[in-house]
Amino acid sequence: MVSGLINENPTVYERKERRVRTDSSNTDEFTVEPIDQLEIFDILFCSICTYSIVDIRDPEHPYSLEQLKVLTEDSVEVDDGKSYVRVTFTPTVEHCSMATIIGLSVRVKLMRSLPPRYKIDIRVAPGSHATEAAQS
């Protein structure tokens, strides 16, 4: 390899056990199920896998962003009433040059998967990136 990776040996975290939906027995035809944190998270990761488009991956590593703890379920904030979603992600190393790409791919994914009324806000977690301001 000529250039070498910026972060050659990232810490890989075990995938966290998914929170299982408890209210799946909701059979009433007209109850509204609002879009929530878990659903956004699922949009970003699992439900898509079945459809040929891969998980969003860290552009530098073969691990998915979840395994690297770049994105976690808690980093997603969503308010269905106000049509607002904010995703905060944490790059693996401070000077990660891929932060922009990660941010963009998350944005595109959400834009394609959420109703157009949503405002999507992607942020870099405070203090985790050298050029924090440049990203937003």
Next chain:
Amino acid sequence: MAALNNLTEHLESFVDVTRSPSHHADSLKAIASSLEKGVLSINQLVVEMDMYLTTTDDVIRARGILLLAEMLNHLKEKPLDTAVVQSLAGFFTAKLAEWKSVRGALTGCLALIKRKDVAGLVTATDAEAMAKAMIKSVQVQSLALHDRKICFELLECLLEQYPEAMINMGNLIVYATCEAIDGEKDPPCLMIAFHIVELLTQLFPSPSSSPLAAEASDLFDIISCYFPLHYTHTKGDEASIPREELSRRLSLAISSTPFFEPYAIPLLLEKLSSSLTVAKVDSLRCLNDCVVKYGVNRMKKHYKDLWPALKDALYSFTETDLSFGLESLTSPGFEMGEIHREAVDLLQRLVKQDISFLGLVVDDPRVNMISDTISRYSQFEDMPDTSKLEILVVSQILCVSARASVESCNKIFETFFFRLMNTLGIVEKVSSGDLVHNENSTASIKLYHGGLHLCIELLTASKDLIPSSEESSSTPWCSIVNRFSVSLIEAFTSVVQSSYDECSADAYLGVKGLLAMGMLCGGSSPVSKSEFEKILKTLTSIITAQRAKTVKWELALKALICMGSFIDRYSEREKAMSYMGVVVENLVSLACSSHCSLPYPMILEATSEVCSTRPQYVEKMVQGFEEAFCSSFSDFYVNGNSKPIENCSQLLECVTNKLLPRVTEIDGLEKFLVHFAISMWNQIESSVVFSYDVSGREFVEAAMKTMRQIVGVALVDSQNSIIQKAYNVISSSTLPAMESIPLTFAALEGLHRDLSTRDELILSLFASVIIGASPKASLPDVKSLIKLFMVSFLKGYIPAAQALGSIVNKLGISSDCSLEEACDIIFHQSFASGNNISSDDTDKTICGSETLLSKICLGFYGSVDLQTRAITGLAWIGKGLLMRGDGRVNEIALVLMECLKSSNSSGNALHPSAMKHAADAFLILMSDSEVCLNRKFHAVIRPLYKQRFFSITVPILESLIVNSQTPLSRTMLHVALAHVISNVPVTVILDNTKKLLPMILEGLSALSVDAVDKETLFSLLLVLSGTLTDIKGQQSVSDNAHKIIECLVKLTSYRHLMVVRETAIQCLATLLELPHGRIYPFRREVLQAVTKALDDPKRRVREEAIKCRQAWTSITSRS
């Protein structure tokens, strides 16, 4: 000569290496078939091939030899001349020396050696020569994979088929084997190689003068380096051999001869101490094999090293929690890992084979510490994990050793049981008639959970070792248990009784202990009859004393069931008597009395579960239920309170759900059930006044269900007796008066639901009997019955209509009324009676509509209510006719369709609700019913009846839809069509996709207007999705793509049913399989709709929408 010409051609093509492998295979096949048919003899072939076999061109010669070898392979079954075989064997043996044609030579040798039970075998001398040649000139490990495999196979076959010849070769063959195997790495070859070692060791079993004894060390070195097996390349090769299989072979090879013992056991013990799970498991398995094969004498010297290693393996499991759940009552109560399981097996094997091994176990300090551990904590929950582990492992060690043999069991009981009893403070007691109660002794009992667990495990483990015959009752362990049995049972009883609801451990251990004592059955059981009955009494009293479903209740019930089925399995007559007396009679009498603190459904559950363990109990139970039913029912109509009638319906439900499914398993159950049904009728007959409310309605439902099913399972004779009984009841009631009501419009118009509740019950039950009866059963007085049912369904009793449908469906030749007559009564009689009320004669031409029934349906006379009832009734009658394939159903269909027209023959449209009923009548006609007219109730079903109806009605419905004028009639026609289409097998739809697709699409849009039709809409949508995915439908789908997409897009926002939206979106995604050019123009439209669906209130729809959108976006970006 043509054959020979062809032969040359084939030979040329095979020998030519530049041709493709398929060419080679073809020519091989051609030559082989001519050889098999006898057109060509092997001699001729050899002569023909002379040039190829002797040429100096190495490549061609190799191919030639291979061809000859392959031919022999094909002729394995064909008798050949001995001389030919001999010369061929000589030829191939000689060719082994030429490395260039070694493949052919090996294949040829193998083919010859493999010949079995046919004329022309290789002689032993030839075989020996062949083996020698191979050993001399073939370097196995320098060959390619396939050739190596053939080598090993050849060696294997030689060893298997010519053992004498191989023994003659002595050392040579052992050397050769070592050399051949050394360094082999390929699993398929190793499989054979390990087998070769096994065969080889079988050749030389005697210890003296065996060439193996000297070579054992070398040979073992060669195979032991594979242990424990580990695959480095696991992926890619699906055809390869699973690790387990190869490992099993290796283990067999290692354990194959006692000569390996000095080398094998140290190696295995060393591997056992490794931290690798695989190594441990494999060593334990292999040790197990070795213990069997090497024999006690050789193993004895290793015991000292073996026991600590084995103990470590036993302690290796991590799970320390004992489950106190219901499911573990009959199992050890904890999970065993793989290592643990193998270790347990090995321990049992060792103790079984040599009782002296038990000495090590018994003297082990760690095992002996157990009493201290036990007495340190009284509750299991309080113990630290280490103590839990200690208790679980030690109890397992002791149990496994005890289970191994009677002697080991005796020894364990002698050494440990006394100590255990001491720790628990349980003293010996002698049962002498009445039990002597010694207050002091019970007070000093210290019920440590750990001790109880160990005690229960020991008792459970030893239950299979009870001597079967009376004379050997002096078995020491039995007498030990016998001395303690009274106090043990008392101890367990007190544990259960002292337990609270929240502490399930007490209840669990107590019940499990009682169960363990109760299972000690057999000729000379240490538990006497009176003690056994005491156990049963205790468990039964636990069941009856509860007020709600608790853990204790469920445990006790499960224990009773276990004991019941155990008694049945070992057919213990005396115990069965006790069981019957104590448990069954007690519970059954509870069911009868119904004055008990236990809720009635729980009594029923307990009774039915317990009694289903043995046919005799079931018999008793049905009798008890019958009694219970009679007493509750009479209690109800005498006193009029609703509690007994609720009990009755629960009882009937229990009969339907628990007993009826088992009717084929239990002999004689049918008879009791029929008796039950008849006494139901008797009760109803004797009840004079009868009125009910809501709970009564439930009772009628339950009674109908039970009656239907009992009649359904009963034999024809029994059916006849039930029918006769029921008919007598009917005739004695006021119902026959209804038969005299003339089937005229004026009389029918005056009808209301004015039956007394008793009559209604009788009528419903009678209808159920008719529904369940088989065609062979004889119905009395069918004509008046038909009239009775006609009148009652026009009064609004649906079961009557279903019964009528069953009658016309099953009416046979044997009955006193033919089908013709029956239909005559149903459709025409009113006219025959001369009541001509028809005022307007224009409709006479319309098929079938001249009958009274159809006139009512068409609304000529009477209220809407009467009309809808008539339509529903007509549908059920039609269903009966349709299933037996009778043509009259066509008339009925026509009448029903007439009802759906916007303006029918009388010029005015029907009432909307009548139309709705007429449309739904098609659902009744086409769908499978749970309630009547199915296989369970002996319906006469003609094959393909649905298809026939489909082909008759669909064209008419189509043309009606085209010509319909009002939107209502159009929608209703679509509903009817949807019912027909969605109930016909999907293959029929696929055959007619072209014609049907436009109709389906139109139907979908028509049905999507109203929320009432949502279920119908969904089933129609499913039909559509079925056609989308099938190849047969694809052409017409592609032709109609624009319409389909338009329709589906509309359905993605269908408000009333989520599954419709979901399915519509899925269908849209499926459409992407169509040719790109067809669908591309619609992408904007689809994407718009799907984007809207992203905001759907339901999550599942949103998920589908995301997938669908992704898929459709990708076709746009690709272009």
